[in-house]
Amino acid sequence: MTLLTLDRLALAIDGRPVLRQVSLDVAAGEAVGLVGESGSGKSMTVKSVVRLLPPGATVGGTVRFDGADVHALNAAGLRRMRSRDVAMVFQDPRAVVNPVRTVGDFLTEVLRDQGMPRGAAIEKAVRSLSEVGVGDAGRRLTQRPYELSGGLLQRVVIAAALLTEPRLILADEPTTALDVTTQEEVVAILDEQRRLRGTALLFITHDLELAAAVCDRIAVMYAGEIVEILPAARLHDDARHPYTRALLAARPGAVAPGQRLLTVPGTPQSALTAPAGCVFADRCPHAEARCRDERPVFTGSAACHLLEVL
Ligand code: SF4
Ligand code: MG
Numbered sequence: 055m056t057l058l059t060l061d062r063l064a065l066a067i068d069g070r071p072v073l074r075q076v077s078l079d080v081a082a083g084e085a086v087g088l089v090g091e092s093g094s095g096k097s098m099t100v101k102s103v104v105r106l107l108p109p110g111a112t113v114g115g116t117v118r119f120d121g122a123d124v125h126a127l128n129a130a131g132l133r134r135m136r137s138r139d140v141a142m143v144f145q146d147p148r149a150v151v152n153p154v155r156t157v158g159d160f161l162t163e164v165l166r167d168q169g170m171p172r173g174a175a176i177e178k179a180v181r182s183l184s185e186v187g188v189g190d191a192g193r194r195l196t197q198r199p200y201e202l203s204g205g206l207l208q209r210v211v212i213a214a215a216l217l218t219e220p221r222l223i224l225a226d227e228p229t230t231a232l233d234v235t236t237q238e239e240v241v242a243i244l245d246e247q248r249r250l251r252g253t254a255l256l257f258i259t260h261d262l263e264l265a266a267a268v269c270d271r272i273a274v275m276y277a278g279e280i281v282e283i284l285p286a287a288r289l290h291d292d293a294r295h296p297y298t299r300a301l302l303a304a305r306p307g308a309v310a311p312g313q314r315l316l317t318v319p320g321t322p323q324s325a326l327t328a329p330a331g332c333v334f335a336d337r338c339p340h341a342e343a344r345c346r347d348e349r350p351v352f353t354g355s356a357a358c359h360l361l362e363v364l
Contacts, residue, residue, distance in 0.1 A: 064114035071325040085255040087265025090275035141215035147207040158195030182213040205236035277333035278325025282356040
């Protein structure tokens with residue numbers, strides 16, 4: 055069953071294009087990775103799902119969640135969606151958790167708002183905390199954010215995200231601010247818990263390998279467009295779009311130890327600066343004359359004029 059559908063989603067902010075024709079489905083219980091360099095529109099795609107858009111934003115196309123047109127929801131419908139059906143985990147947990155209140159307050163607030171009695175809310179918060187591995191859950195409840203490391207606090211945010219038993223988790227670079235070992239642990243917890251519950255996940259990262267490790271499918275974004283969608287398990291064998299291949303070649307694992315991290319040659323484009331034809335034409339090693347003028351249509355699994363020959 056399809057839970058989330060983006061159909062030719064377009065977004066402009068103050069008249070400047072940010073997203074163009076973004077189409078993507080997420081099935082119930084499915085994990086989809088949204089991968090690309092910064093500025094490719096990953097965060098704005100996810101924000102469009104819950105209508106967290108800046109002033110001056112104009113939206114085209116549709117976003118459907120569980121059949122409902124998100125951009126047509128009234129205030130009550132939108133509140134319900136954000137507080138119950140869809141949970142969000144962002145890059146910096148300290149920006150999310152109120153610094154002066156306790157972890158217990160943070161966790162129980164949303165349940166109390168939904169009318170759950172205090173005792174039951176605390177019980178549920180403790181259970182949720184134990185599931186994300188934070189040591190003594192009872193003690194954590196009394197602590198304040200500054201007493202916890204970034205990794206522990208992000209686990210608290212994940213516990214909070216799971217509390218309302220959402221159907222979809224939107225995770226935007228949830229571990230980028232953490233050190234590498236902690237990153238792996240936090241991603242493993244998120245992955246394990248959402249699988250146990252059958253919660254769908256839209257996972258934003260610039261790390262293709264990480265996305266492939268935890269997701270069922272990968273959508274690769276460039277300059278406000280999705281250029282390729284493929285099963286995570288087939289990433290290395292089936293990637294055909296030149297940008298996906300460039301990302302694969304640039305992954306840290308492809309570099310000998312001690313060597314500098316490879317990057318994709320050329321300057322990343324945004325939807326605003328990208329060429330009129332193929333958005334990747336400036337950096338693509340295979341670009342032909344028509345690539346600059348003629349926009350490739352997304353067919354099958356990717357948008358590229360040369361799919362048949364690459
Ligand atoms: Fe490269 Fe042309 Fe394909 Fe774009 S359409 S990715 S420029 S070959
Ligand atoms: Mg971002």
